[in-house]
Amino acid sequence: xxxxxxxxxxxxxxxxxxxxxxxxxxxxxxxxxxxxxxxxxxxxxxxxxxxxxxxxxxxxxxxxxxxxxxxxxxxxxxxxxxxxxxxxxxxxxxxxxxxxxxxxxxxxxxxxxxxxxxxxxxxxxxxxxxxxxxxxxxxxxxxxxxxxxxxxxxxxxxxxxxxxxxxxxxxxxxxxxxxxxxxxxxxxxxxxxxxxxxxxxxxxxxxxxxxxxxxxxxxxxxxxxxxxxxxxxxxxxxxxxxxxxxxxxxxxxxxxxxxxxxxxxxxxxxxxxxxxxxxxxxxxxxxxxxxxxxxxxxxxxxxxxxxxxxxxxxxxxxxxxxxxxxxxxxxxxxxxxxxxxxx
Amino acid sequence: xxxxxxxxxxxxxxxxxxxxxxxxxxxxxxxxxxxxxxxxxxxxxxxxxxxxxxxxxxxxxxxxxxxxxxxxxxxxxxxxxxxxxxxxxxxxxxxxxxxxxxxxxxxxxxxxxxxxxxxxxxxxxxxxxxxxxxxxxxxxxxxxxxxxxxxxxxxxxxxxxxxxxxxxxxx
Numbered sequence: 001x002x003x004x005x006x007x008x009x010x011x012x013x014x015x016x017x018x019x020x021x022x023x024x025x026x027x028x029x030x031x032x033x034x035x036x037x038x039x040x041x042x043x044x045x046x047x048x049x050x051x052x053x054x055x056x057x058x059x060x061x062x063x064x065x066x067x068x069x070x071x072x073x074x075x076x077x078x079x080x081x082x083x084x085x086x087x088x089x090x091x092x093x094x095x096x097x098x099x100x101x102x103x104x105x106x107x108x109x110x111x112x113x114x115x116x117x118x119x120x121x122x123x124x125x126x127x128x129x130x131x132x133x134x135x136x137x138x139x140x141x142x143x144x145x146x147x148x149x150x151x152x153x154x155x156x157x158x159x160x161x162x163x164x165x166x167x168x169x170x171x172x173x174x175x176x177x178x179x180x181x182x183x184x185x186x187x188x189x190x191x192x193x194x195x196x197x198x199x200x201x202x203x204x205x206x207x208x209x210x211x212x213x214x215x216x217x218x219x220x221x222x223x224x225x226x227x228x229x230x231x232x233x234x235x236x237x238x239x240x241x242x243x244x245x246x247x248x249x250x251x252x253x254x255x256x257x258x259x260x261x262x263x264x265x266x267x268x269x270x271x272x273x274x275x276x277x278x279x280x281x282x283x284x285x286x287x288x289x290x291x292x293x294x295x296x297x298x299x300x301x302x303x304x305x306x307x308x309x310x311x312x313x314x315x316x317x318x319x320x321x322x323x324x325x326x327x328x329x330x331x332x333x334x335x336x337x338x339x340x341x342x343x
Numbered sequence: 344x345x346x347x348x349x350x351x352x353x354x355x356x357x358x359x360x361x362x363x364x365x366x367x368x369x370x371x372x373x374x375x376x377x378x379x380x381x382x383x384x385x386x387x388x389x390x391x392x393x394x395x396x397x398x399x400x401x402x403x404x405x406x407x408x409x410x411x412x413x414x415x416x417x418x419x420x421x422x423x424x425x426x427x428x429x430x431x432x433x434x435x436x437x438x439x440x441x442x443x444x445x446x447x448x449x450x451x452x453x454x455x456x457x458x459x460x461x462x463x464x465x466x467x468x469x470x471x472x473x474x475x476x477x478x479x480x481x482x483x484x485x486x487x488x489x490x491x492x493x494x495x496x497x498x499x500x501x502x503x504x505x506x507x508x509x510x511x512x513x514x
Contacts, residue, residue, distance in 0.1 A: 048476040
């Protein structure tokens with residue numbers, strides 16, 4: 001026994017500590033990694049056509065960064081304009097939700113004689129108190145943190161595109177002779193699958209956001225791009241995505257001055273078209289076979305991760321489980337045979 | 344591995360550094376025949392020089408193979424089923440089938456004394472040739488020639504062995 005499980009545990013602990021230390025800039029790291037995944041094929045293509053490394057990186061990164069800056073400025077302006085109206089909208093949302101629940105309860109009581117008291121409970125909840133909108137308006141910490149994270153994206157993405165392979169080579173050189181080739185095999189298995197999966201997820205979110213934004217725009221909903229983007233993000237959550245995607249448009253519908261029941265059908269239609277395309281075309285072509293997990297395992301993992309870490313955990317749990325599966329399979333295949341031979 | 348040229352005044356007797364020794368050894372292999380010096384340098388920068396102690400395995404028979412190896416210093420014994428098949432010295436290149444596909448190693452390689460081996464990993468070679476298609480084509484052609492030559496040699500050995508066995512049986 002050469003103690004590899006102990007080493008694996010130590011490496012995992014080290015990675016957990018590193019993740020904790022880097023947690024304040026997780027947004028910057030996440031966006032930079034996504035940029036790396038999206039842009040590295042483009043950089044490779046430009047390099048193959050004879051561009052210098054720096055020029056290839058800048059040519060690939062610049063348009064993406066301009067889009068990011070535009071999206072950030074647009075979001076911050078929208079938020080700054082909207083936040084003063086948040087308290088009034090929340091109050092209206094609570095009244096509308098209470099009314100809708102009351103109608104639902106009356107219907108249930110008439111049909112099957114069941115009384116749930118959902119409306120009473122909803123009335124007791126004070127959304128303004130829970131979200132503390134006054135403090136949210138006064139607080140600049142959240143916005144400052146987001147701004148710092150966004151400022152860090154260009155340098156991190158640039159250095160990832162330029163130096164990641166060198167850092168990787170140096171890290172893998174640290175492996176002992178005995179496990180050098182196994183380490184490369186494991187790295188390659190994990191990185192190719194994960195890169196394919198994360199690239200697939202990005203394209204999935206973009207396609208879903210485009211389709212649903214267009215749908216919401218045709219249906220005449222306010223802020224169709226925002227609704228489309230939220231649907232795209234919700235669509236990243238496996239299995240539960242369609243349900244999560246309904247939350248934003250429904251909340252918008254309930255907080256509107258007049259409630260139009262026909263709009264619910266429009267929401268359902270837009271989401272059906274979006275997720276229909278997603279399930280029939282995007283997922284089979286972009287994501288099939290990238291992470292081979294059993295549907296039951298994936299579903300349970302998504303629910304558990306949602307309880308522990310919210311939406312980001314729900315999105316990331318599948319690639320993390322897929323990665324663990326490949327690492328364990330490579331370890332068992334790679335270490336099993338030589339240990340037998342040594343004995 | 345860093346291959347940048349050291350300053351002249353740091354090397355007054357023109358002694359060969361390990362890096363230049365590795366570069367020279369790789370350039371002499373059939374794999375890099377006809378490849379421009381600058382391209383070779385870039386590729387060799389990506390190789391990994393590793394030191395093996397006497398009796399230590401460079402790789403084992405049946406292990407997954409991802410790297411080709413070049414002996415920089417020392418000797419390596421190629422062993423299959425506890426039989427020594429060959430003894431390789433500095434400058435010799437082996438395990439090149441790993442540059443093509445994930446096949447298990449057909450024999451073990453064991454360091455005889457303290458041995459320095461430079462390893463070229465298939466995934467790094469693939470990344471390298473993505474950026475340099477012409478050099479990639481040349482390297483892959485060289486690799487094909489190398490494997491073909493080994494196949495012919497294997498066939499010839501097999502034929503000679505068979506003829507010798509037939510001759511023994513006839514006599």
